[in-house]
Every structure is written in structure tokens, then in C-alpha cells.
Amino acid sequence: MKLKLSYSAISTYETCPLQYRYRYIERIPAKPKPALSFGKSLHEALRWFHSPPTPHPCSLPELLEYLEHCWSSEGYSSAEEEAKYFYQAKSTLELYYRNNVESFKLPAALEQKFTIDMGEYQLTGVIDRVDIDEDGNFEVIDYKTNRRLPPAKSLETNLQLPIYHIACEQVWNTSPKKVTFYFLLLNHTYSYIVTPELKEKALLQIEATLRGIENEEFSARRNNLCPWCDYLPLCPAWSGNPISSRSPEAPPIEIGEAVDELVATHREVKNKLSRIEGLKKIVASYLQEQKASKVSGSKGIAYIDEDGCLNWDLLTEAESVNSD
Numbered sequence: 001m002k003l004k005l006s007y008s009a010i011s012t013y014e015t016c017p018l019q020y021r022y023r024y025i026e027r028i029p030a031k032p033k034p035a036l037s038f039g040k041s042l043h044e045a046l047r048w049f050h051s052p053p054t055p056h057p058c059s060l061p062e063l064l065e066y067l068e069h070c071w072s073s074e075g076y077s078s079a080e081e082e083a084k085y086f087y088q089a090k091s092t093l094e095l096y097y098r099n100n101v102e103s104f105k106l107p108a109a110l111e112q113k114f115t116i117d118m119g120e121y122q123l124t125g126v127i128d129r130v131d132i133d134e135d136g137n138f139e140v141i142d143y144k145t146n147r148r149l150p151p152a153k154s155l156e157t158n159l160q161l162p163i164y165h166i167a168c169e170q171v172w173n174t175s176p177k178k179v180t181f182y183f184l185l186l187n188h189t190y191s192y193i194v195t196p197e198l199k200e201k202a203l204l205q206i207e208a209t210l211r212g213i214e215n216e217e218f219s220a221r222r223n224n225l226c227p228w229c230d231y232l233p234l235c236p237a238w239s240g241n242p243i244s245s246r247s248p249e250a251p252p253i254e255i256g257e258a259v260d261e262l263v264a265t266h267r268e269v270k271n272k273l274s275r276i277e278g279l280k281k282i283v284a285s286y287l288q289e290q291k292a293s294k295v296s297g298s299k300g301i302a303y304i305d306e307d308g309c310l311n312w313d314l315l316t317e318a319e320s321v322n323s324d
């Protein structure tokens with residue numbers, strides 16, 4: 001039988017081959033975790049939201065009622081912890097609803113499972129959502145529940161969406177125009193194009209994992225996620241040098257933390273806006289006194305535009321060098 005490889009199996013192997021062996025070969029079950037239950041419940045609520053019996057979306061109260069219905073209580077250490085996650089899931093769905101209800105349309109596919117024969121192995125997975133635009137272009141969407149946005153570079157070198165791109169080509173016989181990570185907690189989407197080079201790179205990466213597994217290379221690779229590893233008590237890399245206890249898992253976002261950041265950011269923006277007004281007055285009076293229409297600094301130029309208003313632009317690198 002051919003080896004089945006999913007994005008999560010490949011990424012587990014790349015992080016630590018021994019962890020892959022425990023999870024995918026020895027099949028030692030992992031403990032349920034709050035973050036996994038939280039993600040599972042949100043994914044299910046969004047699947048339901050995008051698959052109504054009619055082409056019209058449900059109401060927000062109906063969506064929140066469904067969240068209660070599909071909520072998974074697995075893995076939470078206390079009722080208080082679960083309540084925090086539930087509150088976060090509710091506010092995430094409210095945000096999602098407000099941003100998506102206007103443009104609501106039925107997707108081409110939801111929770112699409114795939115198993116593709118790649119010759120030496122099979123590629124498997126589940127695509128969260130596939131949309132088709134008015135010109136017939138496909139877009140593959142994957143929901144994420146990260147608290148912080150990963151750097152753009154790491155998103156484009158991530159293997160997950162190139163794998164879904166390959167799956168889309170096989171399942172629907174079409175190349176998606178773009179692939180998108182939808183960061184639900186941050187209400188942020190990141191889209192990019194899977195070029196033939198990215199696809200080729202992804203296939204080489206998968207083959208490297210395949211070779212490692214075939215050659216039974218399962219050495220432990222200590223990494224900064226070891227404290228959360230389900231197999232830490234079994235791991236020879238830590239015997240004699242044990243990690244005493246796992247750090248508690250962070251909830252997706254503390255509501256108090258979100259409020260504090262909101263208040264602080266608002267204050268910062270307000271201060272900056274009043275500073276801009278002050279600077280505008282200074283520059284406008286200077287231009288008036290000098291009877292000039294423009295003045296430059298080392299980084300930008302301020303000028304009176306055709307409507308008689310003060311405007312400004314950044315200088316390009318070449319312009320700022322020439323202005324020195």
C-alpha cells in the first residue's frame with residue numbers, strides 16, 4: 001500500500017521525525033487540546049454558514065446558535081478556560097459575519113477531502129473552502145486561528161497551499177488563480193499565486209520527506225515546540241534532561257488584552273493625528289511667507305496642489321539621494 005502524506009504529516013516530519021513516528025506510525029494518540037477544539041468548532045460553524053439550503057446567508061443569531069450546537073468541549077482544563085475560548089469564538093464569528101455577509105455566495109466546495117495518487121505516494125487532505133469568481137477563476141481558502149500574523153515570507157514558503165493547489169488541479173482539472181490564508185481572529189486575508197516554481201519546490205520538499213520515511217530516519221529533533229509535544233515523556237532526547245512542566249497553552253486572545261490594545265492604539269492614532277494637523281499648519285505658513293509652492297525635507301516633499309490644498313509625497317530613494 002502506498003504511503004499517505006498530508007500537509008500536517010509532512011510538517012510534523014519536518015519539525016521532528018521522531019514525533020512523526022510516534023503519531024503516524026506507532027499511532028500513539030495525542031491528548032485533546034483547547035486550541036484544536038476551538039479551531040474545529042470554528043471550522044464547523046463556518047462550514048454551516050457557507051452551506052445554507054438556499055443561496056441566502058443565515059442571520060447572525062442563527063450562526064451563533066449553531067456555534068453553541070457544534071461547540072466541542074474536548075481538551076479544556078476548566079469551565080472557565082472553555083468559557084474564554086467560547087467567548088473568543090463568538091466574537092470571531094461576529095467579525096467574520098459582518099465582513100462577509102454582504103458578499104455572501106455559495107462556494108464551489110467546502111471541507112473538500114482529497115486523496116491523490118502521486119505515483120510513489122498518495123497526497124491527502126481537506127480544503128476548507130473553494131470559491132469561483134464571476135470569470136470562473138478558482139480560489140482556494142484555508143482558515144487559520146493564529147493569534148499573530150506570521151511573516152509574509154513564511155506564508156509563501158509554507159507547503160499547505162501549494163499542496164491544495166495541486167489537489168485543486170487534480171480534483172477540478174483547473175489551476176486556482178490564487179490561494180488564500182484567512183486569519184479569522186485577525187480578520188486578515190493573505191493571498192498569493194502558486195507559480196510553477198513554487199509547485200516544483202513543494203513537490204521536492206514532499207519527496208525529501210518521503211525518502212526520510214522510507215529510509216526510516218526517525219531521529220529526535222529538539223525544537224522550541226518540545227514543551228507542548230505529546231510525546232515528551234517518551235522522548236529519548238529529553239531523558240536525563242527533562243523539561244519539568246509544560247508552559248500553559250495560551251488562549252487564542254485574552255479579551256482584556258484586546259481591549260487594552262484597542263484603547264492604546266486609538267490613543268496613539270489620536271495623538272499622531274493632532275501632530276499631523278500641527279505640522280500641516282507650520283508647513284503651510286512657511287510656504288505662504290516664502291510665496292513658494294513646494295518645500296522638501298530629506299524624506300519627502302510638501303506642496304500646494306491644484307485645489308490649493310497642502311499635500312505631500314514620499315521621495316523615492318533616488319530622489320532623496322539627489323536632494324542631499
Ligand code: SF4
Pocket residue numbers: 016018019220221222223225226227229230231232235236237238
Ligand atoms: S519532545 Fe521534541 S524532540 Fe522529542 S519527540 Fe517531541 S518534538 Fe521530538
